[in-house]
Amino acid sequence: MNNSLSRRSLLKSGGALVVSFALAPRLAKGAAKKEAAATQKTVAPDQVDGFLAIDSKGKVTVFSGKVDLGTGIRTAMAQIAAEELSVPLSDVTVIQGDTALTPDQGVTFGSLSIQNGGMQIRQAAATARQALIAQAATKLSADKESLTVAQGRIVPKAGGKGVSYGQLIGGKQFDLKLDPKAPTKDPKDFTIVGKPIRRLDIPGKVTGTFEYMHDFRIAGMQHARVVHPAGIKAELQSVDDAGCREIPGYRGLVRKANFLAVVARDEWSAIKAARAIKTAWSDWAGLPDQASLWDAVRSTKVVSTEELQKAGDVAKAPPGAKTLKATYDFAIHTHGSIGPSCAVAEMKDGKLTVWSASQQTHLLRKQIATMLSLKPEDVRCVYLEGAGCYGRNGHEDAAADAALIAVETKKPVRVQWMRQDEHGWDPKGPPTLLDMQGSLDESGNIVTWDAVLFAPNKPKDVSVKLLTGELAELAHEDSHPGNVHQDLAIPYQIANIRTTVHWLSETPFRPSWIRTPGRLQNTFANESFIDELAAAASVDPFEYRLRYLKDPRGIELLERLRKLSNWTPRAKREAQDGDVAHGRGMSYIRYELVRTYVGVVAEVEVEKKSGKIRARKIYVAHDCGQIINPDGLRNQIEGNMVQTTSRTLLEEVKFDRSKVTSVDWASYPILRHPDVPEVVIDLVERPAEKPWGAGEPSAAVVPSAIANAVFDATGKRMRSVPFTPEKFLAAT
Amino acid sequence: MATLRLTVNGKTRNVRVDDANVPLLYVLRDDLGLRGPRFGCGLSQCGACTVHVNGESVRSCVYPSSSAVGKKVVTLEGLGTPAHPHPLQQAFIEEQAAQCGYCINGMIMEAAALLSHKKNPTDAEIKAALADNLCRCGTHLRIVRAVKRAAGAKT
Ligand code: FES
Numbered sequence: 001m002n003n004s005l006s007r008r009s010l011l012k013s014g015g016a017l018v019v020s021f022a023l024a025p026r027l028a029k030g031a032a033k034k035e036a037a038a039t040q041k042t043v044a045p046d047q048v049d050g051f052l053a054i055d056s057k058g059k060v061t062v063f064s065g066k067v068d069l070g071t072g073i074r075t076a077m078a079q080i081a082a083e084e085l086s087v088p089l090s091d092v093t094v095i096q097g098d099t100a101l102t103p104d105q106g107v108t109f110g111s112l113s114i115q116n117g118g119m120q121i122r123q124a125a126a127t128a129r130q131a132l133i134a135q136a137a138t139k140l141s142a143d144k145e146s147l148t149v150a151q152g153r154i155v156p157k158a159g160g161k162g163v164s165y166g167q168l169i170g171g172k173q174f175d176l177k178l179d180p181k182a183p184t185k186d187p188k189d190f191t192i193v194g195k196p197i198r199r200l201d202i203p204g205k206v207t208g209t210f211e212y213m214h215d216f217r218i219a220g221m222q223h224a225r226v227v228h229p230a231g232i233k234a235e236l237q238s239v240d241d242a243g244c245r246e247i248p249g250y251r252g253l254v255r256k257a258n259f260l261a262v263v264a265r266d267e268w269s270a271i272k273a274a275r276a277i278k279t280a281w282s283d284w285a286g287l288p289d290q291a292s293l294w295d296a297v298r299s300t301k302v303v304s305t306e307e308l309q310k311a312g313d314v315a316k317a318p319p320g321a322k323t324l325k326a327t328y329d330f331a332i333h334t335h336g337s338i339g340p341s342c343a344v345a346e347m348k349d350g351k352l353t354v355w356s357a358s359q360q361t362h363l364l365r366k367q368i369a370t371m372l373s374l375k376p377e378d379v380r381c382v383y384l385e386g387a388g389c390y391g392r393n394g395h396e397d398a399a400a401d402a403a404l405i406a407v408e409t410k411k412p413v414r415v416q417w418m419r420q421d422e423h424g425w426d427p428k429g430p431p432t433l434l435d436m437q438g439s440l441d442e443s444g445n446i447v448t449w450d451a452v453l454f455a456p457n458k459p460k461d462v463s464v465k466l467l468t469g470e471l472a473e474l475a476h477e478d479s480h481p482g483n484v485h486q487d488l489a490i491p492y493q494i495a496n497i498r499t500t501v502h503w504l505s506e507t508p509f510r511p512s513w514i515r516t517p518g519r520l521q522n523t524f525a526n527e528s529f530i531d532e533l534a535a536a537a538s539v540d541p542f543e544y545r546l547r548y549l550k551d552p553r554g555i556e557l558l559e560r561l562r563k564l565s566n567w568t569p570r571a572k573r574e575a576q577d578g579d580v581a582h583g584r585g586m587s588y589i590r591y592e593l594v595r596t597y598v599g600v601v602a603e604v605e606v607e608k609k610s611g612k613i614r615a616r617k618i619y620v621a622h623d624c625g626q627i628i629n630p631d632g633l634r635n636q637i638e639g640n641m642v643q644t645t646s647r648t649l650l651e652e653v654k655f656d657r658s659k660v661t662s663v664d665w666a667s668y669p670i671l672r673h674p675d676v677p678e679v680v681i682d683l684v685e686r687p688a689e690k691p692w693g694a695g696e697p698s699a700a701v702v703p704s705a706i707a708n709a710v711f712d713a714t715g716k717r718m719r720s721v722p723f724t725p726e727k728f729l730a731a732t
Numbered sequence: 733m734a735t736l737r738l739t740v741n742g743k744t745r746n747v748r749v750d751d752a753n754v755p756l757l758y759v760l761r762d763d764l765g766l767r768g769p770r771f772g773c774g775l776s777q778c779g780a781c782t783v784h785v786n787g788e789s790v791r792s793c794v795y796p797s798s799s800a801v802g803k804k805v806v807t808l809e810g811l812g813t814p815a816h817p818h819p820l821q822q823a824f825i826e827e828q829a830a831q832c833g834y835c836i837n838g839m840i841m842e843a844a845a846l847l848s849h850k851k852n853p854t855d856a857e858i859k860a861a862l863a864d865n866l867c868r869c870g871t872h873l874r875i876v877r878a879v880k881r882a883a884g885a886k887t
């Protein structure tokens with residue numbers, strides 16, 4: 001497609017903002033037209049036009065900076081906009097994560113898409129609706145109050161033809177500041193929000209018509225594979241591509257410092273070239289010995305110590321108080337996307353365009369501009385959905401690889417990471433260590449609670465350095481592990497609390513956020529430890545938590561969970577005969593202490609001889625306030641239960657002194673169909689409340705619920721994730 | 733250069749390749765422009781690339797294209813379309829059995845192979861048949877429900 005041509009035809013249409021490309025559902029084909037429109041469209045987050053456009057037929061385009069990572073956000077955003085504007089859902093198209101078209105709504109992480117991103121879009125739609133009603137009132141010479149909106153038409157309540165959105169605004173800009181106070185629809189009148197609308201993307205995904213990042217192609221595109229170093233910080237000493245030159249499709253290599261890639265006409269040639277190339281790397285063996293990883297973490301230099309929560313004085317345990325101590329650790333995890341990262345980049349007339357499944361195209365644009373010394377205005381990043389990433393995986397690195405190769409070769413290029421690249425080189429969820437200490441008075445009440453977290457330090461900016469920049473020795477930033485201190489603070493009212501984080505100067509691998517960063521590890525320790533205290537006090541775990549929980553919504557949630565799971569009190573565990581022991585454990589969180597409430601009960605089965613643990617069933621009570629799409633929410637919760645069971649029971653990145661050695665699915669196993677637990681969910685419906693996030697919170701409670709269930713079954717405490725058979729057999 | 737005569741989704745096509753042993757996955761995706769079969773590992777470990785060859789499920793990421801000559805290859809696109817979905821595809825839509833959906837090609841193709849010789853599989857049989865198809869999003873529960881629904885044995 002010819003860009004300048006479509007730009008001309010666009011200008012011929014009068015220069016008004018025309019988002020006709022939005023009607024072309026195929027992003028790739030619409031790309032050129034989009035670029036033309038992009039020269040005119042605002043991405044300002046304080047403008048209605050930043051988020052919304054309505055064409056002459058009344059079709060609505062939503063511009064969302066938050067992207068659908070397989071989470072159903074595209075559909076949810078369409079529901080929110082359709083509801084607020086009173087248009088049929090089928091009239092709404094959502095464009096996501098295009099730096100030229102969508103406002104910067106921040107990284108798609110932290111369970112904030114609906115809570116923040118969706119609410120901005122709701123507010124933009126509410127502002128637009130008010131403006132359209134005012135315009136209609138003028139046009140129809142009627143009172144605003146005498147008008148009503150339905151199906152994209154504003155009509156007199158008394159009857160009459162009225163006027164359509166298309167007639168009022170079709171193709172023109174609103175030129176209107178987003179009004180944060182514009183009245184929004186009363187949830188009582190919702191007909192689209194709160195309904196289990198079927199996801200818009202699923203038919204295409206199950207029939208092979210959906211275009212993933214991995215399917216995107218542009219004319220003249222070459223294929224590249226990156227040849228990653230033999231050690232994390234090994235230096236490239238020599239390269240010999242004689243073997244590659246025997247491959248007909250081989251086109252050459254790109255080398256910059258320790259960055260190396262092979263380029264070919266087609267994918268298979270690129271793969272063969274990456275195998276044929278001979279390289280020599282310096283010896284580098286700077287990783288800690290995995291067998292003593294936790295000593296290494298504990299002895300890492302502490303940059304600073306921060307007190308997160310303080311009440312009373314933890315030194316105040318009365319004489320005769322019973323003191324308990326426990327240390328918990330949580331292994332290094334990889335994101336493990338089923339489709340390894342992939343990106344396409346093109347440099348044309350000094351402008352770089354990068355197509356990526358990045359959860360953060362606006363941030364990626366800045367990072368790539370920095371790396372290549374380009375102006376951010378000259379870089380455009382366009383989101384295309386990839387395989388689920390569950391955080392900051394390798395997508396951004398593959399995008400930076402493609403950008404660098406496109407600039408170096410002056411040709412468009414597609415970079416596809418291989419499985420070993422994704423497992424070996426995506427940034428990792430860092431190793432996390434927690435020391436817990438608590439004391440009980442004679443009646444088993446908690447007198448003191450003292451928690452210490454060891455976590456990698458956070459630089460100022462929330463971003464993860466681009467691997468490409470590091471390898472190629474180009475400008476790059478530090479890596480941020482995500483807000484991993486969250487939820488170290490506890491939701492219970494105890495007289496003497498201290499929770500502290502030691503920020504560490506380093507961590508073995510480039511850290512990044514992976515689903516429920518920090519909250520998962522901290523909740524594992526907190527909710528396991530309170531279970532240990534409850535057992536020491538011989539009190540039922542529900543009752544024990546309820547002693548210290550004063551938040552009525554939290555109490556209601558726990559009561560619903562108790563009922564859902566048909567919980568039988570277990571103040572004391574019963575010894576079980578036989579080879580297989582069964583147990584139940586529970587766990588609770590209020591996410592970040594200010595939003596979503598989740599409680600779960602896990603049922604496990606433990607083979608006492610082999611040490612194999614299976615989670616058989618998980619009951620979930622979930623309150624995230626207003627629910628946009630209950631089926632989408634259930635899908636997320638089920639996913640969290642299954643994925644986190646996998647992480648808890650099986651997952652651990654393996655490494656030698658130089659690099660990751662668990663670079664495939666055999667060495668980094670994940671949960672498979674036969675071992676998937678059944679999941680039973682109770683959604684608390686609160687349509688009148690604010691919607692909070694749901695992508696992460698329910699994951700947080702899984703490891704502790706399983707650990708507590710294993711204790712219930714066997715009397716053994718699992719304090720080290722993953723709960724492997726070896727660890728079970730060694731546990732006391 | 734070699735020319736491979738391949739029959740894919742009922743159509744016969746000649747494809748010119750440098751290497752007749754190029755895995756079928758790349759021919760299907762890059763030469764024939766199909767999107768159903770997906771690259772997940774290239775190691776026969778995940779199932780994302782599953783297609784049918786003469787009615788049997790194979791991992792196209794390690795299946796040499798030359799071996800497909802003279803056989804019938806069917807991909808996800810060959811089962812059905814959004815307008816006329818295959819019963820399994822329809823069931824996956826009804827159960828909303830996808831998150832990112834990247835694994836779903838393999839799940840449907842493997843399940844279709846199962847259902848072609850086992851009409852009413854139990855949950856355990858479905859799970860066993862899909863045990864080597866990996867899903868990272870944790871969509872397993874819905875996937876099994878969808879296969880049961882398609883088998884007409886929904887519980
Ligand atoms: S891509 Fe073929 S089995 Fe994973």
Ligand code: FES
Pocket residue numbers: 070338387388830831832833834835836866867868869870871
């Ligand atoms: S739905 Fe994402 S990998 Fe299965």
